[in-house]
Amino acid sequence: MPLSDRRRYWRTNLKYLAVLLSIWFVVSYGFGILLVDQLDTIRVGGFRLGFWFAQQGSIYVFVVLIFVYVRLMNRLDKRYDVDEDG
Template sequence: MAFKNESDAKAYWKENLSLMLKLLVVWFIVSYGFGILLVDVLNQITFFGLKLGFWFAQQGSILTFILLIFIYMRGMAKLDNKYEVHED
């Protein structure tokens, strides 16, 4: 990766870390919050015949993680293009 200048490199990594932090917070909320802390509240609701808390603990957090990977991939592609450090 070759940046035009040092300030672009710092801005790039600042935006990169910001994106990662936001996605990790979402993942934590879904996997730990919905799957463990709020399981009793969410079990009052059914989703495809399963209790919602159980669904988040078993499948929802995994599907959310996969979705977050694709969101990260798109976000990094935009960021790479913005700072002109993308690979052709």
């Protein structure tokens, strides 16, 4: 694999990480901790929104984030021909 491809592959990976980890931070530390009191003024059914993010929502988002990353990386591996089936 040429050096320039290697660099581009790695840079794309880092870009994915930056975006996904920002979401990870916002739903847990953002919605569940820093902004929890503000969000608690909004109600969804019996839940206050901040409370819901802290005890439910953040966990669901975590699961989705991992599987999004799995898909993105599987595609990226194929595009740069570094996947393990090749």
